[in-house]
Structures are given as structure tokens and as C-alpha cells.
Amino acid sequence: xxxxxxxxxxxxxxxxxxxxxxxxxxxxxxxxxxxxxxxxxxxxxxxxxxxxxxxxxxxxxxxxxxxxxxxxxxxxxxxxxxxxxxxxxxxxxxxxxxxxxxxxxxxxxxxxxxxxxxxxxxxxxxxxxxxxxxxxxxxxxxxxxxxxxxxxxxxxxxxxxxxxxxxxxxxxxxxxxxxxxxxxxxxxxxxxxxxxxxxxxxxxxxxxxxxxxxxxxxxxxxxxxxxxxxxxxxxxxxxxxxxxxxxxxxxxxxxxxxxxxxxxxxxxxxxxxxxxxxxxxxxxxxxxxxxxxxxxxxxxxxxxxxxxxxxxxxxxxxxxxxxxx
Amino acid sequence: xxxxxxxxxxxxxxxxxxxxxxxxxxxxxxxxxxxxxxxxxxxxxxxxxxxxxxxxxxxxxxxxxxxxxxxxxxxxxxxxxxxxxxxxxxxxxxxxxxxxxxxxxxxxxxxxxxxxxxxxxxxxxxxxxxxxxxxxxxxxxxxxxxxxxxxxxxxxxxxxxxxxxxxxxxxxxxxxxxxxxxxxxxxxxxxxxxxxxxxxxxxxxxxxxxxxxxxxxxxxxxxxxxxxxxxxxxxxxxxxxxxxxxxxxxxxxxxxxxxxxxxxxxxxxxxxxxxxxxxxxxxxxxxxxxxxxxxxxxxxxxxxxxxxxxxxxxxxxxxxxxxxxxxxxxxxxxxxxxxxxxxxxxxxxxxxxxxxxxxxxxxxxxxxxxxxxxxxxxxxxxxxxxxxxxxxxxxxxxxxxxxxxxxxxxxxxxxxxxxxxxxxxxxxxxxxxxxxxxxxxxxxxxxxxxxxxxxxxxxxxxxxxxxxxxxxxxxxxxxxxxxxxxxxxxxxxxxxxxxxxxx
Numbered sequence: 091x092x093x094x095x096x097x098x099x100x101x102x103x104x105x106x107x108x109x110x111x112x113x114x115x116x117x118x119x120x121x122x123x124x125x126x127x128x129x130x131x132x133x134x135x136x137x138x139x140x141x142x143x144x145x146x147x148x149x150x151x152x153x154x155x156x157x158x159x160x161x162x163x164x165x166x167x168x169x170x171x172x173x174x175x176x177x178x179x180x181x182x183x184x185x186x187x188x189x190x191x192x193x194x195x196x197x198x199x200x201x202x203x204x205x206x207x208x209x210x211x212x213x214x215x216x217x218x219x220x221x222x223x224x225x226x227x228x229x230x231x232x233x234x235x236x237x238x239x240x241x242x243x244x245x246x247x248x249x250x251x252x253x254x255x256x257x258x259x260x261x262x263x264x265x266x267x268x269x270x271x272x273x274x275x276x277x278x279x280x281x282x283x284x285x286x287x288x289x290x291x292x293x294x295x296x297x298x299x300x301x302x303x304x305x306x307x308x309x310x311x312x313x314x315x316x317x318x319x320x321x322x323x324x325x326x327x328x329x330x331x332x333x334x335x336x337x338x339x340x341x342x343x344x345x346x347x348x349x350x351x352x353x354x355x356x357x358x359x360x361x362x363x364x365x366x367x368x369x370x371x372x373x374x375x376x377x378x379x380x381x382x383x384x385x386x387x388x389x390x391x392x393x394x395x396x397x398x399x400x401x402x403x404x405x406x407x408x409x410x411x412x413x414x415x
Numbered sequence: 416x417x418x419x420x421x422x423x424x425x426x427x428x429x430x431x432x433x434x435x436x437x438x439x440x441x442x443x444x445x446x447x448x449x450x451x452x453x454x455x456x457x458x459x460x461x462x463x464x465x466x467x468x469x470x471x472x473x474x475x476x477x478x479x480x481x482x483x484x485x486x487x488x489x490x491x492x493x494x495x496x497x498x499x500x501x502x503x504x505x506x507x508x509x510x511x512x513x514x515x516x517x518x519x520x521x522x523x524x525x526x527x528x529x530x531x532x533x534x535x536x537x538x539x540x541x542x543x544x545x546x547x548x549x550x551x552x553x554x555x556x557x558x559x560x561x562x563x564x565x566x567x568x569x570x571x572x573x574x575x576x577x578x579x580x581x582x583x584x585x586x587x588x589x590x591x592x593x594x595x596x597x598x599x600x601x602x603x604x605x606x607x608x609x610x611x612x613x614x615x616x617x618x619x620x621x622x623x624x625x626x627x628x629x630x631x632x633x634x635x636x637x638x639x640x641x642x643x644x645x646x647x648x649x650x651x652x653x654x655x656x657x658x659x660x661x662x663x664x665x666x667x668x669x670x671x672x673x674x675x676x677x678x679x680x681x682x683x684x685x686x687x688x689x690x691x692x693x694x695x696x697x698x699x700x701x702x703x704x705x706x707x708x709x710x711x712x713x714x715x716x717x718x719x720x721x722x723x724x725x726x727x728x729x730x731x732x733x734x735x736x737x738x739x740x741x742x743x744x745x746x747x748x749x750x751x752x753x754x755x756x757x758x759x760x761x762x763x764x765x766x767x768x769x770x771x772x773x774x775x776x777x778x779x780x781x782x783x784x785x786x787x788x789x790x791x792x793x794x795x796x797x798x799x800x801x802x803x804x805x806x807x808x809x810x811x812x813x814x815x816x817x818x819x820x821x822x823x824x825x826x827x828x829x830x831x832x833x834x835x836x837x838x839x840x841x842x843x844x845x846x847x848x849x850x851x852x853x854x855x856x857x858x859x860x861x862x863x864x865x866x867x868x869x870x871x872x873x874x875x876x877x878x879x880x881x882x883x884x885x886x887x888x889x890x891x892x893x894x895x896x897x898x899x900x901x902x903x904x905x906x907x908x909x910x911x912x913x914x915x916x917x918x
Contacts, residue, residue, distance in 0.1 A: 130461030131747030136754055163613040198613050245873055251604045273872050274601045279684045279740040289558030302739050302761020
């Protein structure tokens with residue numbers, strides 16, 4: 091699979107270089123902006139700054155990179171800002187799953203992912219189902235049994251209703267005919283604290299959120315929510331291995347550009363991220379953060395983008411969330 | 416003993432010339448961004464993040480923490496002089512600080528703020544050093560019901576912020592609570608009062624409301640007054656520009672109260688320094704022998720909130736360093752810095768990286784001393800700002816406010832909003848509605864609503880969850896005591912009168 095991806099990437103590059111239409115070569119001539127939709131310190135801000143760091147160390151870029159925070163509206167502010175830069179080559183933005191989901195559920199949204207120029211999908215974030223170390227639940231089965239005995243009383247901490255954790259909860263409840271509470275909390279810190287303090291029974295998180303707590307034995311991981319085991323947690327079985335037919339909901343991060351970015355510029359950025367992806371520094375970064383390599387550019391990324399939008403629409407509809415477009 | 420050895424090791428790290436330089440730069444920049452309204456420590460720390468990640472983790476964290484607690488020192492300056500809260504946590508300082516300035520006591524107010532910051536900043540580090548791990552466990556006992564009780568306690572402080580009319584204070588608070596509901600509702604994902612504008616989906620920033628109602632409202636009220644504006648007296652002579660012994664004596668309890676409240680509220684990931692400063696102000700007024708002086712330039716009214724927002728820094732570092740859980744915007748960026756260095760704070764950080772933890776602790780002692788040394792001489796200098804004539808001072812205040820508000824999120828809508836709230840602040844002044852309860856409402860409203868709804872989801876609508884847990888119950892009883900306290904005082908007052916009449 092990976093080889094095929096690389097070949098795809100390679101051929102896309104060649105195609106871009108030899109393209110029939112005259113493609114103007116592009117090199118950045120001013121400070122490069124990486125836009126993120128959340129404030130400093132949030133997950134995708136750290137991600138953007140990490141990429142900035144790796145690119146800096148590799149010295150691939152002729153200009154410095156600056157991370158710009160355009161917060162608000164769950165990504166919608168950043169998306170419309172990017173759309174205003176139509177036809178330009180410079181600001182790139184970090185997309186996350188929110189960029190696919192929010193335009194589907196918010197009527198205020200003016201821009202969707204299909205309007206923007208795809209550059210590269212870089213990582214996939216795995217997710218795990220966790221309980222506190224002093225919890226009575228040692229397996230997912232224990233938890234589900236308890237949920238069956240007392241419907242609606244167990245509690246899961248999480249983010250917003252459209253987040254992956256709530257969607258996975260919904261699918262797992264449906265597969266097992268059980269139900270439990272979903273308690274929204276503002277920050278990841280509050281959710282982890284609520285789990286550690288015993289105020290909730292379960293939390294579905296990205297392992298990087300509480301790596302140290304897992305290592306110190308304060309949090310127990312009961313299952314991986316992906317289709318395959320996470321290399322860093324080889325002993326943790328997937329939900330499907332444990333007998334629960336719940337498909338994984340991928341969560342991807344990467345870069346997009348303004349609508350109608352010139353072809354030469356798009357090829358340039360694809361080249362930059364391909365070089366970064368092939369470097370050992372990037373491999374280390376993926377490993378340290380428990381990320382799965384999700385590298386895709388060109389048509390592969392576009393295909394993912396369309397399929398993922400459809401998949402999310404299906405899940406949201408099933409979860410009873412109203413779609414606006 | 417082990418602590419002393421560790422601390423000695425920490426000082427050896429912090430006193431390395433380079434680390435000393437980073438510490439100095441951190442507190443220096445911190446003071447400056449603290450003075451500038453709008454531009455807060457979190458934005459500055461974020462700005463320096465690329466630089467810090469090139470440095471050694473110890474040097475970097477020393478510098479970034481310096482910005483964090485240094486900004487708390489500077490935050491009081493514009494609150495006292497211009498009634499413009501420099502940081503969100505300095506809103507409370509405006510109440511008595513600006514009144515002191517109005518009475519020609521700007522110097523003592525700035526001085527007491529610096530001293531309170533120093534005392535509390537140091538107490539915060541001592542507590543961080545001695546009791547970080549057990550306190551972190553205590554913080555975890557705070558679930559939604561406990562947060563609800565804490566917010567109720569905070570909200571009860573409204574009776575202490577009320578001026579002449581309790582009804583007007585309550586109306587002001589309820590408007591604040593309503594403003595807090597603007598934005599996307601987290602639980603149902605439904606927008607409330609957003610007028611279909613993307614910018615309003617995250618709600619109204621309370622810094623915008625605070626700067627509008629305090630600073631711009633004040634300017635407008637002065638411009639339309641008969642005298643044509645403020646002309647504060649600035650007494651001559653250095654002695655009159657510094658706090659005197661009586662001020663220090665009056666502030667003794669405020670130092671202690673603020674230090675402890677600030678630290679323990681700071682430890683809670685879901686609270687924040689603004690609540691700490693309101694609560695410590697409330698406690699100060701509640702136990703004071705002369706509560707009538709509050710709101711009219713009581714020196715304790717400056718000392719308590721300034722102490723609270725400085726020791727809060729020490730508290731906020733506890734969950735970050737021992738649990739890896741950031742409790743505020745700034746600590747979230749510090750966590751990002753750790754991750755970019757390839758370190759992950761958590762239960763094992765102190766034992767895995769002692770040089771980092773103890774170096775940071777030692778640098779915070781040093782940084783607080785530096786801040787005191789460099790803020791006290793600035794007091795007489797800053798106090799001179801008030802000598803400026805109104806036609807120079809007011810445009811400065813308006814300009815600083817507008818730029819400050821815009822710098823939060825670079826959104827033009829915020830500058831319109833601050834003008835709107837300035838008008839509201841002006842009308843409130845004319846009709847004698849106090850502005851502080853409005854701010855209290857908007858700060859606590861969001862957190863309180865989240866906490867009560869989370870609690871009721873946990874109990875499936877059973878309301879007893881709010882008062883059946885001992886910690887929550889204790890805080891609710893305290894809140895009730897604060898609410899009925901003034902009534903008892905009044906009854907006691909009648910009794911004294913009756914006895915006097917009988918005699």
C-alpha cells in the first residue's frame with residue numbers, strides 16, 4: 091500500500107513537472123504562512139509548529155515559515171479567510187476533520203473542502219478507548235456489560251457532538267444495543283482530568299493526549315478504535331478483534347491551499363511535503379506522537395477528500411445531526 | 416532535606432549566566448506585554464515559541480514562565496492609571512485601583528500592586544515546590560458539581576460588588592450572564608444569539624466587554640462631565656508616590672488571602688485567574704472591618720486581587736507539570752513547547768527531568784525578585800502619566816483600547832463591539848449601574864452553565880448531585896454565607912442602634 095502511494099506521489103510529481111499545459115515554476119518570495127484554526131497550544135497549532143520545525147531543520151524552504159492563528163467558528167473563520175486568497179500560492183492551512191464536518195452542519199459556512207486546493211494529507215491520528223487505572227472495567231466487554239445492566243448511567247467525557255468520539259460512541263452503542271451519557275467538556279485537559287478524578291467512566295482519546303498518564307499506569311487503554319493495532323501499543327486489541335463491529339473513523343491532518351491555486355505552486359508544495367515525508371526527521375516525529383503515516387497527494391488526496399466527506403455525512407445523519415447542504 | 420538539596424541544585428541551574436539572561440528577558444517582556452492591554456501572555460508566549468524551541472528546554476521554559484508571571488505584574492498598571500484592564504485578571508484591580516488614582520494615590524496603588532505581586536508570586540512558588548503532587552490529586556476531585564459550587568461562590572460575590580443598589584448590581588450581573596450565552600452551545604451544537612455571524616460563534620470575548628465598559632465608558636463619562644474631564648492630582652515627592660506603612664499594614668491579610676486563593680484556584684484546570692481575583696476581593700471585603708471603604712479606593716482592594724492573580728501562576732503550573740494537563744491558555748502553549756522539545760509533562764516529569772523542574776522553581780524565585788526591583792522604580796515614572804492633560808490622555812486611552820482589542824484576534828468586529836460596550840458603560844455610569852457585576856457574570860456564566868449541565872447529565876437530571884458531594888456542599892454553604900452575610904450585618908447594625916437608643 092505504502093509503495094503504491096509513493097509511486098502515485100512520484101508520478102503526480104512527474105506529471106506536474108512534464109505537464110502539457112505550460113506550468114510556471116513557483117518559489118516563495120515572502121514569508122510563508124501556515125494558518126491554523128485554533129489558538130496557540132491546541133492540537134493542530136502544535137502540529138503546524140512541528141511541521142514548521144521539521145521544515146526548518148531540513149532547510150527545504152527559501153523563506154521563513156510563520157504560524158498564523160485564525161480562530162473562530164470551529165474552522166469556518168480560517169476557511170473563509172483562505173477562500174479570500176483565491177488564486178494565490180502562499181497561505182497554506184492545516185486542515186483537520188472539522189474542516190470536512192462543520193461546513194456540512196453549519197449554514198453560516200460559505201466554503202467547503204472541495205473549494206480549496208488540496209496539497210497533502212500528512213498524518214492519521216489513531217484513537218483509543220480508555221478508563222482510569224482504578225476503574226472496575228478491565229476490558230471493553232466489562233464496560234458494555236455494565237452499560238447493559240444500567241442503561242444510560244455510565245458516562246463518557248468528550249468534545250462536541252460532531253466530534254469523532256461522539257460518533258464512535260454512537261456506532262458502538264448501536265452495535266451493542268446499549269446506551270450511556272456523553273458529557274461535553276471544553277478542553278482535552280478537562281476531559282482527561284474528569285477521567286482521572288473518577289467523574290466519568292470512559293474517554294476516547296488520541297493516545298498523544300495522555301501518553302505520560304498511560305506510561306505511569308494511571309490510565310488503562312482498553313481498545314484501539316482503528317481497524318489495525320497501533321504499533322506503539324501492540325498489546326491493545328482493536329474493537330473489531332474484541333468482537334465489536336465498529337468501523338474506524340479516520341481523523342486526518344495535512345495542508346490545503348486557497349481555491350484555484352496556480353498549478354506550478356501546487357506542484358511546488360507537493361514537492362516540499364514529499365521531501366519532508368521522506369526524511370528521517372519526519373519518521374521520528376510520527377513515532378514520537380503516535381501518528382500513523384497518512385501521506386497522500388494529488389488524485390489520491392482528492393479521492394480521500396470526497397470519500398471522507400460522504401462517510402462523515404452518513405455517520406452524522408445516522409447520529410441524528412442535521413445536515414445543511 | 417531532600418527538597419533543600421534539590422532546590423540548591425535548581426539554583427545552580429537557574430544561576431547559570433545564560434539561564435539568568437533568559438529569566439531576565441522573560442520577566443522584562445512579560446512586564447511590557449502586561450502593561451499593553453489586549454496583548455496577553457498567551458499571545459506573547461506563542462510568538463516566542465519558535466525561538467524557545469531552538470533553545471534548551473530548561474532555558475526556554477524559564478523564559479516562557481517569566482513572561483507568564485511577569486505579565487501579571489504589568490497588568491495592574493493600566494488598570495490603576497487608566498481604568499483599562501491590562502489583563503483579564505486585572506479587571507478587579509480597576510475597582511479600587513482607579514479610585515485610588517482618582518484620589519491622588521496612584522503611586523501607592525501601583526506600589527502595593529507590585530509588592531502584593533512579589534509576595535504572592537513567591538508564595539505561589541513555595542507552594543508549587545512543596546505540595547505540587549498532593550495538590551494535583553486534590554484538583555482531580557473537582558468534577559462538574561464542584562465547579563458549579565465554585566462558580567456559585569464566585570457569583571455570590573455580586574453582593575459585595577454592589578454599590579448603593581443591590582437591584583442594579585443584580586441586573587448588571589444578569590446581563591453579564593446573558594452575554595455569556597452568546598455563541599455555539601457546546602452540548603447541543605446550536606448557535607445562540609450569533610445573528611448568523613461566524614465571528615460570534617465563539618461568543619463575545621470578555622476582554623472586549625471589560626475594556627469597553629471600564630475604559631471607554633469612563634472616558635465618555637468624563638468628556639461629557641461639567642469639568643470636561645479628569646485632572647488627577649499627582650502629589651510631588653517620592654514619599655507620596657510609594658505605599659506607606661499604614662498601607663502595608665492594611666494589606667497584610669490581603670497578601671495572605673490573595674496568595675492562598677490564587678494558588679488553589681490556579682490549580683483547578685477549569686477555573687482561571689479572573690475568578691481567583693474576584694473571590695479574593697470578595698473575601699477581603701467580607702472580612703474587612705470597614706467594608707464601606709471598598710470601591711472608594713481601599714488599598715486592600717488592590718492588594719488582594721493582585722496577589723491572587725500572581726500566585727495563580729504557581730498554581731496553574733501544578734497540573735501542567737504533574738499531570739500534563741494545561742488549565743489556561745498560557746499553560747496550553749507551555750505544554751506545546753514541551754511537546755516540541757520532545758518532552759511530555761506528566762506524573763514522571765519531576766523524577767525524569769529534575770533539572771528542569773527545580774531549575775524552573777529556582778528561576779521563579781529569582782524572577783520575582785527581578786520584577787520587584789524593576790517595577791518599584793517604575794512606579795513614580797508611570798504615575799506621571801496622570802499629569803497629562805485630558806486632550807492628550809483620552810486619545811491615548813481610546814487608541815490603546817482599540818489596538819488592544821484588535822490584537823486579541825485581529826477581528827474588526829471586536830473594535831465595533833468595544834465601541835458598543837463603551838456606550839453601554841457610559842449609560843451604566845450615568846444611571847449608576849456598577850460594571851463589575853457585569854464582568855463577573857460574563858466570566859462565570861459560561862463556566863457555570865457548562866458545570867451545571869454536565870452535572871445534571873452525570874446524574875440524569877437528579878438535582879441532588881449539586882449538593883450531595885461534601886466539597887461542593889462546603890462551597891455552596893460558603894456562597895450562602897456570603898449572600899446572607901450583609902443582611903446579618905444590617906441586623907447587627909439595627910441592634911446596636913436600638914441598644915444605643917435604649918441607653
